[in-house]
Amino acid sequence: MSLTATDIRNLCLASLVFAICALLPLGDQGYWLGLGVTIAMFTALATSWALFSGPTHYISLATAAFFGVGTYVTGLGIDTLPFWSLVGLAGVIGAVLAALVGLATLRLSGVYFVIFTLGLAELVRQVITWVQNNSGQKGLYVLTDLDEAGIYWWLLGLSAAVFLTGWLIGRSRLGFALRIIGDDETVAAHSGINTARAKVLLFMVPGAVAAMTGAILAPRYVYIEPSLAFAPILSFQVVIMALLGGASRLWGPVLGVIPFTFLLEAVSSNFPNQTTLVIGVAFLVIVYLLPGGFVGLMGRINRHLNTREGA
Amino acid sequence: MDILITGILLGGTYALIAMGLNLQYGVARIMNLANGEILVAGGYFAFIAYTATQLSPILTIFLVAPLAFALNWLIYRLMLQPLVNRAKNRGQLETDSILATFGLSFIGVGLMLSFFGGDYFSYSFMAFPVELLGNTYGANRVLSFVMAVLICGALYLWLNRSRAGLSIRAIATAPASARLVGIDVKHLSALAFALGGAVTAVGGALISTYLTLDASTGVVFTLKALIIVIMGGVGDVRGTIVAALLLGILETLVASLLDPGLTLAAAYVMFLGILLFRPQGLFGKKPT
Numbered sequence: 001m002s003l004t005a006t007d008i009r010n011l012c013l014a015s016l017v018f019a020i021c022a023l024l025p026l027g028d029q030g031y032w033l034g035l036g037v038t039i040a041m042f043t044a045l046a047t048s049w050a051l052f053s054g055p056t057h058y059i060s061l062a063t064a065a066f067f068g069v070g071t072y073v074t075g076l077g078i079d080t081l082p083f084w085s086l087v088g089l090a091g092v093i094g095a096v097l098a099a100l101v102g103l104a105t106l107r108l109s110g111v112y113f114v115i116f117t118l119g120l121a122e123l124v125r126q127v128i129t130w131v132q133n134n135s136g137q138k139g140l141y142v143l144t145d146l147d148e149a150g151i152y153w154w155l156l157g158l159s160a161a162v163f164l165t166g167w168l169i170g171r172s173r174l175g176f177a178l179r180i181i182g183d184d185e186t187v188a189a190h191s192g193i194n195t196a197r198a199k200v201l202l203f204m205v206p207g208a209v210a211a212m213t214g215a216i217l218a219p220r221y222v223y224i225e226p227s228l229a230f231a232p233i234l235s236f237q238v239v240i241m242a243l244l245g246g247a248s249r250l251w252g253p254v255l256g257v258i259p260f261t262f263l264l265e266a267v268s269s270n271f272p273n274q275t276t277l278v279i280g281v282a283f284l285v286i287v288y289l290l291p292g293g294f295v296g297l298m299g300r301i302n303r304h305l306n307t308r309e310g311a
Numbered sequence: 312m313d314i315l316i317t318g319i320l321l322g323g324t325y326a327l328i329a330m331g332l333n334l335q336y337g338v339a340r341i342m343n344l345a346n347g348e349i350l351v352a353g354g355y356f357a358f359i360a361y362t363a364t365q366l367s368p369i370l371t372i373f374l375v376a377p378l379a380f381a382l383n384w385l386i387y388r389l390m391l392q393p394l395v396n397r398a399k400n401r402g403q404l405e406t407d408s409i410l411a412t413f414g415l416s417f418i419g420v421g422l423m424l425s426f427f428g429g430d431y432f433s434y435s436f437m438a439f440p441v442e443l444l445g446n447t448y449g450a451n452r453v454l455s456f457v458m459a460v461l462i463c464g465a466l467y468l469w470l471n472r473s474r475a476g477l478s479i480r481a482i483a484t485a486p487a488s489a490r491l492v493g494i495d496v497k498h499l500s501a502l503a504f505a506l507g508g509a510v511t512a513v514g515g516a517l518i519s520t521y522l523t524l525d526a527s528t529g530v531v532f533t534l535k536a537l538i539i540v541i542m543g544g545v546g547d548v549r550g551t552i553v554a555a556l557l558l559g560i561l562e563t564l565v566a567s568l569l570d571p572g573l574t575l576a577a578a579y580v581m582f583l584g585i586l587l588f589r590p591q592g593l594f595g596k597k598p599t
Contacts, residue, residue, distance in 0.1 A: 057406050104583060108590050110402065111342055112541065114409055116582065118344075119534045123579050130570050232530075236413070243410070277421030283414025287394070287407055 018160050025149035033148050037220070039261050040155035041213055045234075046242040046253035048162045048209035051169065052202050054247035055182035058110045060203070061235040062101060063210045064121035066094045068230035070214025072128070075140035075224040083144060083219075087154070090215035091208040098207025102200035117235075125230035132226070144219045154216045162209055166250045169205075174198060233279070237264070240282045246295025255294045313446045314563050320448065322559025323456035324518050326463055326552045328532060329539035331511030337483045337546035338503035341391050342405060344412040346536055347529030348419030349379060349508050353515030354524045355427060361434050368436055368520050369458065375516045376509045383508025386415065387501045395500075416529065423526040433523040455517040462513065467548050479503055483546035511536075531575065538582045544592025553593060557581070 003011075024036045045063055053060055070090040077086045101120065105113040146154075169175045177198045180188040189195050218224060237260070245256025260282070267278050290297060328350060335343045353375050360366040360374070394411060398404035440447040470476035478499055481489045490496050515532075518524070539558055543550030558578060565577040585592075 057402060059406065059409055104586050108586065111405060111409075112586060112590070114342075115534070115537045115541070116586070118530070118537075119575060119579065122531075123575055126572055126576050130573055130576075133570070133572075236417070239410075273425060274421060276417050276424060280414045280417030280419075280421055283410050283417065284390075287411045287414065291407075 014160075014163065018156065022153065022156055025152055029149065033152060035261065035265065037148060037152050037155060038265075039257055040152060040159055041217060042238065042241055042257040042261060043254055044155060044159040044162050044209055044213050045206075045238045046245070046257050047159065047166065047250070048206040049238050050242040050245075050247035050250075050253045051162075051166050052199075052206050053242065054249075054252075055178040056110075056199055056202070057182065058106075058199075059114050059239060060117050060206065061114065061232075061239065062098070062117035062120045063206070063238045064230055064232050064234040065117075065124050066097065066207050066210035067214035067217075067234055068121060068124060068128075068226070069093060069097065070211035070216075071218040071221065071224050071229040072140070072214075073211070074215045074218035075142050078142050078144060078218075083146065087212050087215045090211040094211025095204040095208040097211075098204045099200055101207075102203040106199045106203065107196045121230045121232045121235060125226045128230075129226045140224045142218045142222060142224060146219045148220070151216060151220055155213065158209065158212055158216065162205075163250065165205060169202070170250065174201065178202060236279055240279065240286065242293075243286045244282065244290065244293050246293030248292065249295045252293060252295040314567055315560060316446065316448065317452075317567075318560030318563035319556055320452045320456045320559070321563060322556035323459040323463075324514055325535060325539060325559050326555035327459040327517070328511050328514040329536045329543070329551050329555050330463060330466060330548070331507040331509070331514060332533075332536040333540045333543070333546065333548075333551050334479075334503045334507030334510065336540060338479050339387065339391070339500040339507070340395070340401075340404065340486070341387070341408045341504060342412065342537075343504075343507070344409060344533055345416035345419055345529075346412075346508075346511055347531065347533035348416050348423070349383070349511050349529075350515035350518070350532050351423065351524055351526065351529045352419065353379060353512030354519030355423065355432070356512075357516035357519045358432050358434055361436060368516050369454070372458070372513045372516050375512045379512030380505045380509040384501055384505035386508075387504040390415070391504070392497070392501070416533070420527050420529065427526060429526055431523045431525045433519070436520045449521055451520040455520055458517055459514070462510065463548075463552065466510070470548065475499070475502075480546070534575070535578055538578050538585075542581065542585045542593055544594055547592060547594060550592055550594045 021036075021040075025033055045067075049060060049063060052058070070093075073090040073093060074083070074086045077089070081089070101116065105116045169178075177188065177193045180191065180193060181195050181198060185195055214229070221228060241256040241260045242253040243256065244260055245254060246252030264275065264278065268275050286293070292299070328346075331349075332343060332346050335341050335346070356375050356378075357368040357371045360371045361368060390411060391408060394407045395404060398407060436451055441450045441453055470480060478489070478494045479502075481492070481494055482496055482499055482503075486496060515524075535558065539551060539554045542557075543552070543554035558581060561577050561581060562574045565573050
């Protein structure tokens with residue numbers, strides 16, 4: 001693996017940005033840190049989502065299901081295992097579940113995949129609720145000494161890992177194969193790429209990341225119950241943020257995460273009943289006004305400026 | 312036996328809803344994820360008409376159908392047609408329409424939440440028992456089933472006997488070739504989409520006579536309708552009906568033998584079976 005000067009510069013810049021972000025808890029422990037946790041969480045979720053959906057154009061709504069599974073891993077294991085091993089375990093379980101879902105649906109057309117993931121969180125929630133009703137246990141307490149700043153650093157580390165993974169995939173044979181699949185799946189299949197295998201492998205990344213995010217955030221909830229851990233709205237928020245920023249670039253989703261977090265924060269504190277409406281409008285804005293997200297918009301502006309200079 | 316009949320009664324209404332979605336997906340090529348919200352809106356309409364003016368839901372559907380038809384026609388013309396025009400291929404249209412109808416679905420839920428609140432709503436209409444083959448069932452369920460059968464039958468006849476129905480089936484089979492033989496694909500797609508919406512809304516009005524609904528239950532019905540359509544095969548009326556009845560029976564089985572909270576899991580088991588063994592649908596031919 002050879003690195004060019006630009007690669008090294010980008011890596012240094014990225015490390016610098018993460019180092020600056022890591023200083024946030026030293027400045028503020030209240031409102032801004034809370035917001036920082038939300039942004040770090042959605043950065044990990046949306047960036048890993050776009051790693052899969054950017055090249056394949058498949059819309060995954062499974063985030064909430066994997067996230068919920070992750071919180072339950074922490075909830076069930078916190079009394080017996082150390083926290084860091086639970087995060088790793090959640091990642092493995094998330095990846096295995098994603099592989100199973102992918103094997104069942106990704107061999108077929110994208111529509112089946114969307115429909116299957118649409119109800120996945122609800123399905124897992126029903127099953128867990130049923131198991132809990134039968135075993136007489138209602139919810140789980142997660143008591144740790146991990147504070148808000150600790151959660152923030154964990155999430156930031158996870159985001160950094162997601163960026164690194166995305167960067168490495170982009171340079172690998174798998175990344176190359178995925179770009180071809182994204183351009184034209186028939187061509188990809190004819191040039192000897194096992195398209196189903198590539199897609200399943202890639203889908204394991206957001207599955208693992210979402211489960212790990214859930215595992216990290218479990219201590220924040222303190223008390224875990226199915227309707228909280230498997231809230232389907234999470235999946236939709238991730239889709240909107242990633243597409244609003246633009247799923248075609250590694251750094252695209254962050255551009256959507258930050259403004260949309262602030263927007264939802266403002267809406268939910270001023271008009272708590274209108275969040276559904278805002279999410280609906282956001283979908284329409286993405287489809288009709290911002291196809292390609294902010295990344296696409298920047299590309300169009302650049303082209304426009306270039307043609308003006310040329311003329 | 313009891314379970315079987317309850318299941319078939321439920322499946323009848325499911326068939327109606329799935330038929331609506333099948334028209335929208337099979338002909339207009341729009342995977343309409345806001346379908347469930349149209350259903351709930353139909354239910355709200357019947358609820359309000361019944362509680363405010365004592366209007367029987369059986370009469371209400373004659374109001375619901377044209378209203379839903381007009382609304383869906385407008386949605387198709389104003390919002391979905393531009394997507395059809397700009398799409399370079401089938402995949403892009405699918406992604407765009409999925410996102411756009413998600414948006415519509417959330418807006419629908421948001422609007423209904425702000426108008427009616429988040430409470431469950433139900434009313435007591437024809438809630439007296441009737442006897443069928445030795446067991447008793449709610450008269451409202453039986454009536455809904457009969458209405459669903461009538462409407463499905465009428466749709467089936469219309470699709471198979473009329474000239475417009477023939478053109479619509481032609482579009483469902485081969486959209487590109489349909490244009491070559493002088494079929495106005497744009498016009499008929501809008502018509503099929505609107506008709507599908509109207510059928511779904513009527514299904515919602517019927518289902519509200521015996522099920523409790525709330526503003527955000529729509530997505531569950533969307534999901535069930537989607538599973539039925541995939542299982543029955545896109546554009547296949549017979550397959551849709553069989554799949555709907557199967558889902559109705561399976562759900563009733565799970566609800567009465569295991570737990571009513573597991574009905575979605577039952578639907579998923581069925582879905583998974585289809586995906587793994589017959590992705591082309593119950594009566595579909597294997598693609599060559």
